[in-house]
Every structure is written in structure tokens, then in C-alpha cells.
Amino acid sequence: MKSKDCQRNTALLLVHCYDKQGLIADITDFLNKNNGNIIILDEHVEREDNIFFMRVEWELDGFLIPNEKIGDYFNTQIAAKYNMKWELYFRNVKPRMAVFVSKMDHCLFDILSRYQSGEWYVEIPLIISNHDTLAPVADRFGIPFYHFQITKENKKEQEKKELKLLKENTIDFIVLARYMQIVSPVIIDEYENKIINIHHSFLPAFPGAKPYHSAYKRGVKVIGATSHYATEDLDAGPIIAQDVVNVSHRDSVKDLVRKGRDLEKIVLSRAIYEHLDRTILVYKNRTVIFN
């Protein structure tokens, strides 16, 4: 996904619909007869509800349908017939990501150092925060930093201003990098399955505030971190990635926080990677991740 790799001239299609015999043959035939060389194809059938999921990537060089008409043709010739939900992406269009932070810097540093070294094919036009604590970090990396102080009273209004700013910057998706505020429907409704949060516990264990204190109190032998799409229900959205680390009686709450920080930044960055790589489909509050 380094810049040069991502600029490969391919299209990516993510679809899901009720499973039906002939689906894969139909889709691959559509691509093949239009001279599209498939380079990746993944499919999965959720047996419980009989839902078919597919992710297919093909080369655009020589493809007979012009980019701007692919969606239209696919919809008419294939998607309509199966009542499909689908998304179409072009690899060489750089996604635009906003980062929301509060006061903790470890996730932000991790994101910005990857950004700086070109690890991801992404643009970060802005950082938003409810505190000005991390303005110097943003500054150090030359990224515009917007401070929106949030109180119970002004929250809705401030979020509307944030939304306006996001729109003006044509932001595609948002990363909550230890943003210690609940994002309300004002923003969530506009960015469904496009807001990636990191929660500092192994969900569904220890949702909400102070999970490391709770983990310590419960005496667990493993702690975790979970990245998920933010939904209106706190810490209950579709899970993208989780990881854990061993702890023991020797670890104080402070040690859990320290060990957890490393998990949080790595797990969040993995989720961002998958999101950027367009491997994720969401269905019924769960994710299908073709990686």
C-alpha cells in the first residue's frame, strides 16, 4: 500500500446479497467478457442468513468499460438482478482521512509516523480535537489542527461545525485516535461504517470508561484492544481488529496502561490499513474482512 503500489490501475468491487447459484460465474463473466483481468477474488457465504459476500479486484488497463460507467453497467447488468449492495473503488484514488484526538498522543504519533514515511496511501488534511494539547504534535508534522472545545451544552453545535469542516475537506473516513468523546449521530449518520474507533479493552469485556482499572480489579491474565466502526451504541460497533497481551499480578494499573498503549496503536493502525485496503464489508454489526 505504499504510494507507488497503490497507484496500480485497478478497480475493486465489494458486493453482498442473498446467495444464489451462478452468482460467481455471472460476476466473473461480466469482468471477463469486458476484458478485465481479475487479480484478486474472495468470496464468503454466511450460512446462517445465506448471504453472499465478494471482493474482486481487476486491472483497468484494457478494460472495455470506462471507469465512470463501470458502476452503472455493473448495476444494470448484474447487481439489479440479485438485489445486490455494492461499492466500487479505484486503487489510484487516494482516500482522505481525518484524525480526532483528545490528550493522549501515542496513537496519533503512530499514525503520523506511518503517514510521514509513506506507509499508507492516504491523505490526512486535518486533525480535530476537543483539547489543544496535541496541537504541537500536529504542528511538528505540518498538519492543520482544529480545536473544538466541547461542553454538554455546545456539543451538537460544535459537531455540526466539525461536520462542515469534514465536508469542506472532502473527508472520506475518520479515525478516533483515543478521542475521549462520544461522537453523536450528527457525524455518525454521515459516516456510517467510516469512523474507526480504538477501545482499550478486549470487547465486549470492559466497555466504557476506565477498562484498565476494571481489568486490574477483575484480575484478568490477558488484556486487549479492539478497533471497531463507531456506531450510536458505545463500544458496540462492528469489530475490525483485536489483539491481546499477557499480564500478571506484577502489573499495576499503570503497567496495564503502558502495555495497553502499545496494543492500542498497533491494533488501530491495523484497522486503518484494512479500511484503506478496502477489505472490509459490514453486515449485521459484524465484519467480513478479506485479507
Add this chain to the structure above:
Amino acid sequence: MKSKDCQRNTALLLVHCYDKQGLIADITDFLNKNNGNIIILDEHVEREDNIFFMRVEWELDGFLIPNEKIGDYFNTQIAAKYNMKWELYFRNVKPRMAVFVSKMDHCLFDILSRYQSGEWYVEIPLIISNHDTLAPVADRFGIPFYHFQITKENKKEQEKKELKLLKENTIDFIVLARYMQIVSPVIIDEYENKIINIHHSFLPAFPGAKPYHSAYKRGVKVIGATSHYATEDLDAGPIIAQDVVNVSHRDSVKDLVRKGRDLEKIVLSRAIYEHLDRTILVYKNRTVIFN
């Protein structure tokens, strides 16, 4: 812990009390002046409540206090002064363990195959079950199997009979190897911190029934297993060991059950190992494990 190792002629002391300057020096001096060669010493101070924990093992060859008086001397000369709680064990006394099962055999097989090959220094005089399903497995390994059918009405009475049987067999501790019954205070009160349960989830996530179904529904990316001492609160006792395995959207509930079985048996056996090795102290529903 193979038979021959365990028969080493040593004593083990587990203590906890309020921390105080000079504690370690006092205890080590007690052993040293009685010619006890310390071979393992671990200590930990829980800073929050200022509790001191120690586990010390020393050689009995040449130790000046006879085995049967060690407890008495230690109590008088050291423990009383610090208001200590302490336990004393001799390595070459073989612990006696009862196994409770229901219908699933994977944990039982794992335990019995270790028993059979002498991996643990333990005696298993009996297996108890609320079903007769696994009687043939017990039979195959030549272990007496007792079937106590349990209904809502007869539970208390049956457990009293079980307790009687346990006492008659001088059982030291109990392993619930996927025993799908809640053990009531009748037995728990007599075996405090001496009943090891395995729960098929990453506690405190998914306590109670059908955790794999819940994990599937929640769309987690990691599942786990937890062994803990059984207390009156279901799946809420002190945790001994936990481990996890990655899962993905490809895993159905059946796959989670399959992957989980491997975790369950390994995590349970790790807990049994630690219990047998006398590494565990319990404090405030948490464990200190000196391993």
C-alpha cells in the same frame, strides 16, 4: 513435576500479610538458622492495599525442625507477629484430585492422558458426573466413575452425597472439566479456592451459557478460554489462566466450538499444573501466581 521430580524432599510455604519492613529478612533468617537451604523464593507486594505475598521452598534434608512441627514453629516465631495467613506443603505428598464432567470428553481425555503418562504428580481416585456418557472413558483409564443424576429437586441432596464421597476419598481439590452444572455452596464452602473450573470464553466477556454463540453474534476476532477457581458467583471467581485464538468471519459457531475445545483443554491443564505446583495465592478475588 513428573513423579520423580516432585518427590524431592522440600517444603513450600505460601504466606500473605500486611507489608512491613524486615519481613523477608525475618522469614529467610528463620529458615537459614534452622539450616534450611532455600531453593526458590518469590515475593510480591500489592501496592494498593500494601499486602505482602511470598512463596518460599527449601530443602528438608538437614532442616533442624521436624516436618510435623514446622507449621507450629513458623506460626509461633514468625506468622503470629505479622498476623500472617499461611499454607505449608510438602512436595513429596501427592495431592488427590477429583474430576467432575458432564458429556463433553475433550478436557477429560486431556487430563487422563497426562495422568496416564505421569506428567503430573497427582492421584485421581474418582470421576463424578451428572451423566453416564463418559463412564466408558473413565473405564478405559481404569478410574472409578460415579454417576449422580441431578435435578432441580435433588441437587442439594446429591451434592451432599458427592461431598461425602469426596471426603471419604480425602480429595484435596476438584477439577470441573466442562461440568455443565453450577456447583453449590454445599461443596464450594468445603473446597474454597480448591475447585478449578474452565469457562469457554475470555472472561469477563461472555459469562454463562453459550459463549461461542454470543462471540459469533458479536463478531469478535479473538475467542478465549478462562480457568478460575469456582466461587458462588457464576464465572466470577479468581482467574488462574487465560488464552486466546484468532477467529475470522469464516468461522461458524461450529468452528468456534472446535477451536475453543483446544483452548479449553490446554488452559485447564495449565491451571491444574499451577495448582499442583503450589504457585497460586488468592487475594481479593485475584490470583498471585509465582511461576
Add this chain to the structure above:
Amino acid sequence: MKSKDCQRNTALLLVHCYDKQGLIADITDFLNKNNGNIIILDEHVEREDNIFFMRVEWELDGFLIPNEKIGDYFNTQIAAKYNMKWELYFRNVKPRMAVFVSKMDHCLFDILSRYQSGEWYVEIPLIISNHDTLAPVADRFGIPFYHFQITKENKKEQEKKELKLLKENTIDFIVLARYMQIVSPVIIDEYENKIINIHHSFLPAFPGAKPYHSAYKRGVKVIGATSHYATEDLDAGPIIAQDVVNVSHRDSVKDLVRKGRDLEKIVLSRAIYEHLDRTILVYKNRTVIFN
């Protein structure tokens, strides 16, 4: 893969060949026009050598080609054109597995307890050993046990007898469950990519004898186990599964052996599961595993 699941009436095709545009469309079209409902399709392109791999499973109910002609038709209509290598399996044909052991019982117990509880859809007609140590275990599970004492002088001859026995029992694949002998080409040539070995280290670290001693001496902080297909080069065949466990300075060689045993049996059983599930393709001493 429990008996009843595996008896589902499906066929599985594993193919690999040079990648070419239209391949997937061709194969899915072949199945579709013969009324084969695809239930799983996985593909992968190895970019370095441009090799296409696919695993596809479809329902046989209503499939227009009779089972005994599927291979023939597929070969003529598809495989020949692409110069494919392919294998065809039917889910409801139970594979026949032989287990080779020496003196250690933990892997054997693990395999037999899974076999006994019907976890795998497999038949185990026999156990072969160079020692008679584990005959009682085989006996306990009611499986014929054959003892072939092996010396430097008689090895070739004994292996020929073993091979004859394997053939007479129409054995499909072999599991070396801590079989402390090098299997020679006499057998390997007849069971290419069909002999699963477990090596008690994290290959390619510590191949050959006494890996736990070497791991201890090197002071590693993690030990591992590796299951792989046996080839003529010792511990150098295609890797199927690997896993690791943390160790510390507190672990003696004996502790590494103990912790390693748990890894070995689980990693070996995972490899057996994948082999039975027909998810593995071998190419250039590496495995593609569609799980």
C-alpha cells in the same frame, strides 16, 4: 468436519497452473453450466512466479456430470487448456490415516481422543511403531498396533514391509506423531505431501535432534512447534502450521519440554485438520492453505 457434516454431498477441486486472464470465469462457468452450486471458492495468485491456485467446492445434488466422470470432463474441458495440476475429492469419502509413533504418547493420545469423540471425519486403521511402548495405548482405543523394530541394517527392509501394510490398508496419508525415525524415500516417494510430521521447534530454527536443549542454550524467549509435510530433507518440508509459547529464564529444559508438548499436539492436530479439510496445496516447498 464431524462425521455428519463431512458427509455432505459435495466435490472439492484443488488446482494450480500459470495464471491467465479468464481462468476463474472458465472454471466457474464449467461448474455453473453443469448445474453445480458453488459453496466455497478461494483463489490466490503467487505474483513472483505468476502461479494461480484455486480451491472450489460445489454441491453434487443436481450436478449434471456423474461423480466418476467429473475428473475426466474437467481435465478435457478445462485443465488441459491451462496445463493445470489438479486434485479432486469427494467430501463423503472418509480418508484413511496411519499413525507412526515411537515412545512419547502425548500426540498419540491427542489424536486418538479426537478420533474417539468423532471430531474428525477419518478412519485410523492402524498404528505403526519402532517400539512397543505405546501398544497398550493403541489397545486401549482398540486400534491395531504394528511393531517394526528398526536398526541401521534392516531399515530399508522394514520400511518395505510397512509400505506393504499401508497399501494393504489403503492408507491415504500418514501422521508422524513424534516418530523419532527419519522416514526414507521408500515410503516418502509413495506418499508425497501426504506425510505430516511434527517438529518440536520453530523451524527453521533448531532443526534435527534436541531442539529444546538448543533453545535453552540459546536463551530464546519464545519456543515453537512446526507441522510440515515430510520430505527427504530432514525438517525442511513444506510448513503447514506453527505456533509458539513464551518462555523465560525460569524455564529449565524440562519446562521447555513440558510446555512444548502442549504446542506439539495442538499444532499437529491443526495440520491434520487442514489436511482432512483439503485446504492445502503445495508449491515449491511452500503451502497455500485456504482456511
Add this chain to the structure above:
Amino acid sequence: MKSKDCQRNTALLLVHCYDKQGLIADITDFLNKNNGNIIILDEHVEREDNIFFMRVEWELDGFLIPNEKIGDYFNTQIAAKYNMKWELYFRNVKPRMAVFVSKMDHCLFDILSRYQSGEWYVEIPLIISNHDTLAPVADRFGIPFYHFQITKENKKEQEKKELKLLKENTIDFIVLARYMQIVSPVIIDEYENKIINIHHSFLPAFPGAKPYHSAYKRGVKVIGATSHYATEDLDAGPIIAQDVVNVSHRDSVKDLVRKGRDLEKIVLSRAIYEHLDRTILVYKNRTVIFN
């Protein structure tokens, strides 16, 4: 280990010597009779060579021996008698660390972001490199950056200049943060067990150059990273920390590199943490880590 925690007024003693009865009692008695309140004590006996290791930390407030004489007194009264090797540290003395880099920035960014946020109690007076690529990163964090171009011909001379610079800055220990040069005895001899390297493989697998390419070619299912003290033998020094991550046939060399980067930075930072926390003793090319 955040600044304020580390400034606690304690001393730390690390010792090793042949094990002998009474050792622990002697040391604890020395501290106790001088009014030193022990807050952490860890000991370990390496059974093979009968070596005793101990790490003990005690409060200096009220301790009867002045700081500058502790070493002297301990040496005379205890260490000499047992022919001990020992090191003495004071928690509130901030260690000084130099970072060596080449062109890759992920480990450097990780180190500097921790430094910046005060995660470690350490001073980083300078960064040294054989390339000027990362000068802007050093600049961004306000740390002096020294560029020593190294050729086969000038290596020894340049290293002497580096050593001079290290000495002038009273550097206590060195971190090789993906420094793609072999450090020669010129520097190693002066910083024995004080140069922390990160190797991008699971040692002893894949030492030397291009481990990810080798891992890919071998078809391993897990890759790793190893931090160790640099010695004259390449990638063969005492191991401090190791960790692994799962990979599959889907991962190209580029993916291994990407996944590996996350491991490298986390594993290196864990090793730095342990070194700073003075938990590590080195013996016979292995580490005892009291964490």
C-alpha cells in the same frame, strides 16, 4: 517509569554468584539491619551451573549507609565473601541513551514519540547515523543528529570518533534502531551488554541479511523480531525480547516487511524498557529478566 515514578528514592542491586546456603538471608539481613525497606526482591537459581541471581530494590529514605558508600560496604561485607558480580543503580539517576539509525524510520519514530511523551525516564542526547536520511526526523524532535559516513576503509576511524562523541556525552547505553551496520569491537568492548539491537527475525532463525526474504522462501507461518545485546558475533548476543505475528501464503515479502515493522518497533521498545528498568542480568549469553 514516567519521570515522576522513577525519581523514587531507591537503590537497585543486581548480583550473581555461585549459589550457597544463606545467601538470601545474608543480603536481606544486610539491608534490614541498615534500615533499608525492601520493596522488590527477585531471585533465581540456574540449576545447571548452580548460579544464584538476585535483583533487590530498597528505599533510601532512612537507609543508614550514604549512597556513595553503599557499593563499598556491600562489597566488603557481602560480595567479597561470595565472590559476587554486582551492579548498583539509583532509580533517580536518569540514564543517557544514544540511538544509531540508518535509513528506516519506524523504530526511531517509535522511540522518539515515547521519549517526547515522557513514557521513559531517559535522556537522549544524540542520534548517530551512517546516512543523513533521518536528520529531518531528529530535527523535528529537536535532537542533535551526527552523520558518520562509513566505508570499508574508514570504519574503524569513524567508530573511534563515534566512541569519542559517546564518551563526551556520557552515554550509558546504545540502541541500534535498525542500524544496518555491524558495530565493531571498537565500540562493543566499551559497551558490553549495553548495546541493544533489533533483528527482524525470530532468532536463531534467519540471522544476517534479508530475513523476510528468507522467511518468505521457507514458507513459514509465523514471523518474528528479536531484540538482543549486540556482541561481536552477528545476531548471536543475549536475547532480551521476542515476539511473533502470523503470516500466510497471502503475504508477499512486502507484506512480511510491513507486518514485521510493527513487531520490530514494539519488541525493541520492550527491550529498552527492561534495560531502563534494570531487570536484566546477563549470564553465558542468556538473559535473566526479573519483570
